[in-house]
Amino acid sequence: MNIRFTGFGGQGIVLSGVIYGWAAILDGKNAIQTQSYGSEARGGSCKCDVIIQDSYIHELEPSELDVLVAFSQPAYDTYVPTLGSGGILLVDQDLVNIEESREKTLSIPATDIAYKKMNRKIMANIIMMGYLTGKTRIISAESVEKSISSYVPAKTIDENLTAFRLGLELP
């Protein structure tokens, strides 16, 4: 299972991948996480890949994606060709215009929900992670929650878990 989180630096893209990779390990699976490493930082383009398998992982970078999460138009444009034909596309619908409709496209206004329900736009990635978990069940919600709790700053754990559950329960 190859998952790619993409968007701009500063949207919590890398954190999403790290949380998901660790959650997969907590679920008893093997996981590798890699991230784009360039001169871009906040505001530049950003990607983070997670490979999850029951068996040992031989390939260090994913060749074809099963899941693409896009938080920006340039990220969507760049990476949608790498999504396999049966792959799942998740986008923040206010940030990405989908040019070609795919069978498995899931779009939510993650940033808008984060702003309106929590007054914290920065929670969009965690809401999206909840939605991804609820829709795909690749990783158990319990493990993702544990992973979130070990990676976000201690004083924001409750807030992040609220955001995660908000996404998890979206229809």
Add this chain to the structure above:
Amino acid sequence: MKFVQGDEAAAYGAIFAGCNFFAGYPITPASEVAELMSLELPKVDGYYIQMEDEIASMGAVIGSVWAGGKSMTATSGPGFSLMQENIGYACMTETPCVVVNVQRSGPSTGQATKGAQGDVMQARWGTHGDHEMIALAPNSIQETFDTLIEAFNLSEIYRNPVMVMTDGEIGHIREKLVFPDPEELEIIPRRLAEEKIDIFGGERIPPMIEFGMGSQVHVTGSTHKSNGMRDVSTQSVHDELVRRIYEKIDSNRENIVRYKTEFIDDAEYLIVSYGASSRPAYGALENLRKSGLKIGFLRLITLWPFADRIISETGKNMKKIFVPEMNLGQISREIERFVTCKVIPVSKIGGIPHTISEIETKIRSNL
């Protein structure tokens, strides 16, 4: 258990091995080693120094060892080039220390953020003059941790610098790291002379004396007698010294060299690989075996001294040997010295690791 990058695993491995001194200069993709060492060393009463460059970093590492430190540095590409002169000084003064080289795409600044395996020959012959070298190539986060402990042990046993040759791929991916029980680790302590004796001769691997132990110690990169005093004009002094430094490793090849073999018994073809490229190489092997091809696998964990014996023994039964590596054939050509069959490099450069299918396709089209 932690979810960490290879660079971080290297730092943790060093701490578990008892490293108490790090001198370095940050460079992508090795900076995370320095970063974590700067956080962890103070917790074990160790010292972290950021030096003005890599030449000075290696100098500080060597100096600290003679003052009793268990020391390392970490670098990449251009930094590894700058360290070569003092790595030679460490060989000549028989100073145990560890250099982690998180290889990146060169030459020069090349693709500064991308991984490669282009420094394999530089690890062996980067510094001038006759010398032997120990270099190890882990292929996972767990093995990077374990390799650091082995590297420190080998450096103490043989009184020689040891190179840990990871790469930008292994250095930067995150994977599971399980910490061992420190009580169960075998850590080789430094062998120190109990009385004032010659520390540059007398036996093949002499014990050390450190500064401050009460004896005069003369340490020089120039040719020296067994008591450490300089003698750069007597042929036999140089011959004896350099030959001993060479042979202390060469004669222990079988004790140093580690590798893993699989599916060798019935194999007609062989894949030899190491480090990052050995992972997709093994994926390709699994697919090729499934389709009925009798192909075996040999992964080099020790790059230097070279695994001469196992290569010549397994190689003599093979029709062809395929060598996936992220350079233009550095180990591939080394293998050719020990076998008569055709050796085919499966080279990839440019900062993206091999995929399983690339290796599989290259092998299938060259059977």
